[in-house]
Amino acid sequence: MRSRDSAGIIGKLDYKRPGVKALYAVLFAVLVLISLVCLLPPLWLLSSSVKDIKEFFAIPPTLIPHTFEFGKLADTWRELDFTRLYLNTLLLTAGTVVFSILFNGLLGYFLAVLKPSGSRIVFVLVLWTMLLPNTLGMVPIFKNIIDFPVLGINLTNSFLPMWMMAGSNAFYVLIFKGFFEGIPPALIDAAKIDGCTRLAIFFRIVVPLSVPVIMAITIFTVNAAWADFFWPYMVLKDNNMWTVIVAIFNMKTTASLDVQFIALAYAIIPPAILFLFFQKYIMQGFTFSGIRG
Amino acid sequence: MKKWLYRDLPSWLLIVPSLLFFVVFHWQPIVSGFVLSFFETKGYNAVRFNGLQNYIDVISNSVFQQTLVNTFMYVIWSLIIGFLVPIVVAIMINEMANLQAFFKFSVYFPGMVPGVAAALLWTFMFDPGPGGLLNMLLAKLGLPMSQWLQNSHLTIPLIIVTMTWRSFGGTVILYLASLQGVNHELYEAAAIDGAGIRKRVRHITIPQISPIIGILLILQIIGVFQVLYEPLTMTEGGPNNSSMSLMLTSYHYAFRYFEAGRSLAVGVITFLILAVLTAVYFRIDKRANAD
Numbered sequence: 339m340r341s342r343d344s345a346g347i348i349g350k351l352d353y354k355r356p357g358v359k360a361l362y363a364v365l366f367a368v369l370v371l372i373s374l375v376c377l378l379p380p381l382w383l384l385s386s387s388v389k390d391i392k393e394f395f396a397i398p399p400t401l402i403p404h405t406f407e408f409g410k411l412a413d414t415w416r417e418l419d420f421t422r423l424y425l426n427t428l429l430l431t432a433g434t435v436v437f438s439i440l441f442n443g444l445l446g447y448f449l450a451v452l453k454p455s456g457s458r459i460v461f462v463l464v465l466w467t468m469l470l471p472n473t474l475g476m477v478p479i480f481k482n483i484i485d486f487p488v489l490g491i492n493l494t495n496s497f498l499p500m501w502m503m504a505g506s507n508a509f510y511v512l513i514f515k516g517f518f519e520g521i522p523p524a525l526i527d528a529a530k531i532d533g534c535t536r537l538a539i540f541f542r543i544v545v546p547l548s549v550p551v552i553m554a555i556t557i558f559t560v561n562a563a564w565a566d567f568f569w570p571y572m573v574l575k576d577n578n579m580w581t582v583i584v585a586i587f588n589m590k591t592t593a594s595l596d597v598q599f600i601a602l603a604y605a606i607i608p609p610a611i612l613f614l615f616f617q618k619y620i621m622q623g624f625t626f627s628g629i630r631g
Numbered sequence: 632m633k634k635w636l637y638r639d640l641p642s643w644l645l646i647v648p649s650l651l652f653f654v655v656f657h658w659q660p661i662v663s664g665f666v667l668s669f670f671e672t673k674g675y676n677a678v679r680f681n682g683l684q685n686y687i688d689v690i691s692n693s694v695f696q697q698t699l700v701n702t703f704m705y706v707i708w709s710l711i712i713g714f715l716v717p718i719v720v721a722i723m724i725n726e727m728a729n730l731q732a733f734f735k736f737s738v739y740f741p742g743m744v745p746g747v748a749a750a751l752l753w754t755f756m757f758d759p760g761p762g763g764l765l766n767m768l769l770a771k772l773g774l775p776m777s778q779w780l781q782n783s784h785l786t787i788p789l790i791i792v793t794m795t796w797r798s799f800g801g802t803v804i805l806y807l808a809s810l811q812g813v814n815h816e817l818y819e820a821a822a823i824d825g826a827g828i829r830k831r832v833r834h835i836t837i838p839q840i841s842p843i844i845g846i847l848l849i850l851q852i853i854g855v856f857q858v859l860y861e862p863l864t865m866t867e868g869g870p871n872n873s874s875m876s877l878m879l880t881s882y883h884y885a886f887r888y889f890e891a892g893r894s895l896a897v898g899v900i901t902f903l904i905l906a907v908l909t910a911v912y913f914r915i916d917k918r919a920n921a922d
Contacts, residue, residue: 346726346810347831349822358828365723369730372720373737376800379752380744382764398767445649454639460650467657471853473901474664475657476881477891481675482655499656506652536641565745567860572886583747587864590751599755602748609743621739624801625808 380606386596387411387603394596414600418585418593424608426574427564427581430497434504434563435556441505443552446514447540451526461515468508483573495576500569510555517551518544554623557616564609668895675891685896689884698875701787702856702901705876708788709855713795714848720799721806722836735807738800746797750864753793754780780866783873790861790874802847806840813839849912853905877901 352358382401386394390407393400415421448454449461483499484492493499521544529539545552570584580588582605589598613620668685670677689695724734741749756764757779766776780786817835826834837844859878862868868875868883877897884894 347722347818347828347836348726349818352822352828361828362726365726366729369720369723369727369734373734376737376741376796379756379796380740382756383752395762397761398770399762399764441649441652445646448642448646448649452642452645454642455635456639457642460646463658464653467653470661471857471902471905472657472661473857473878473881473905474668474895474898475660476898477675477885477894478660478664478667479656480885481663481891482660484675487655487659502652503656505649506656508653508657511649536645540645561743565747567745567747583745586751587747590864595755598751602751605748606744606752609745610740613740613743617736617739620743621735621804624739624742624804 380610383599383606384603387600389596391596394599410596411600414597415604417597418589418601420582420601420604422578423580423582423585426579427583430500430566430570430581431560431563433497433501434566435559437501437505438507438510438555438559439552442507442510442555443514443545443548444540445511446518447544449511450515450518451521451539451544452536464508464511468512479569480572494573495579496573497579499573500563500566503569504559504563513551513555514548517548521547553619557619557623560612561609561620664895664898667892668899670892672890672892674889677892681892685892686900689893689896689900694872694875695880697872698877698880701873701875702858702877704787705791705858706852706855708791709794709851712788712791713799714851716795717799717802717806717847718840718844721803721810722832724803725807725810735804738803740800741797742801744797746860747864749797750793750861753789753796754865757789780874781870783870786866786870786874790858790865791855793865794855794858794861805843805847809840809843810836845916849909852908852912856905856908857901 348358348362353362385401385403386399388406388408388411389400389403390405390410393403393405445460445464449457449464484494486493525543525547526539529543534542565583566581567583567587570581571587574580574584577585577588586598586601586605589601593601667677669680669682671679671681671684720738724731724738727734744752758764758766759776759778759781760766761770761776763779765779769776777785780789813836817839818831821831821835857878858876859882862874862876862879863882866874868879878901881894881897881901884890884897
């Protein structure tokens, strides 16, 4: 972070003028207001979740709860089986991270380092995949999931479709490719002379040198997988397989409002905690890979 | 041949799974989706070729015209509400000597709320009854209650408010990164030449970050044009189809009416409009850069 006098447009000298001081105060106030708009809705949700049922439905609604009923939190947890929902989401996320790094990484390695004859075509195809809008995917992808090509198996109620989609992310492939191109070829040649196989070079040389990019993609993927809605909703029809997000969407029509609030709070708390701890990395990762998001 | 076998084949073997995933989830779907849009379908399978019949059916549907207009309205509202806000907020945060980290935290925080959760949260706040949070605030200010999402004139702008709430912080962070890269000597030189703050913003800050403004603008247009989850979660296209979007129509055709061919015809139409928009953007961009 730079020191104050070089931070922005308003220079040190300007602050000698009263008008500029007032301007700064106004900007500050506006930003405080914007912060409130950003933070209050989730905070209202959390505070409403602990109200007792009478206060919850009180008119007008209260901002700060007067009553606390924590038993309802436990009941909702048990009723909707949040242990299983969290475990499912965790499993979905873990697989998504592994597939994202492994298969996009290998393809990036193939395009950046191995470069066998014909790899140029693959590069062009991957680039086009990223550039073309995906408005045609819904039906054909669903068809491929319920009747997997050649194998003919039905992958409904399995995490595999989401994992495989994560393993074919054109944007990540290009990020990996760009990063791997920066690895000095001498390192790879030396390993080749020592008799390393291609796969060994990938895991022993390329991956250890790519910790920053792997970290960024991991954090980004964890966040995206946690929030992922459409394909989990389409694929996971059995409620034993639901993720948290699928569950809160599906109970929109069935659960009572106070239960929905609590469930929604449970869906927001984990990423919020993640953000509190990894704020810096998450924002860095976003500037790194977020333009597509 | 032997050389290829030793030198290139092992490399290709490494990416077999990756390529398989790309084929099954990206390349085959886009081709078969395009082809299937010209077929009469049963379930998700082609029955027989019927030329442009799906397109004719889709376009002659009484709601289609409204849907097309709505989709453009989503984009226009997202430009009105969501385009300038991140730029202004980023410039403001960049000026802050106090609490800068807190402001960054706050604006990015909604981005951590999963999209469907954010849509539901705002649906609760937009509750049209007296128990809704926003109606309570209106009452406190002495204003009449609003129907919010139930008012068909407000539906699209309010959905855009929800989307902007969730995503503008990320955009702010991107602009901030770009603002930090502006050479500070430019501001000092301008200040010495007597340029006021407004002039510095107009003649230094904006031109310096304009490349990223252009990229984010086109990405925003492309993204919002494909809006699906928010209306699906918040209104299901209602009231009276006033928030129906092209992609939601495509979704409804595919999974509510099981008309795969029509769903894909809508997909192709959306695809073509996006292609035209992108091409126009690059044409303008090129001309602007040439001047």
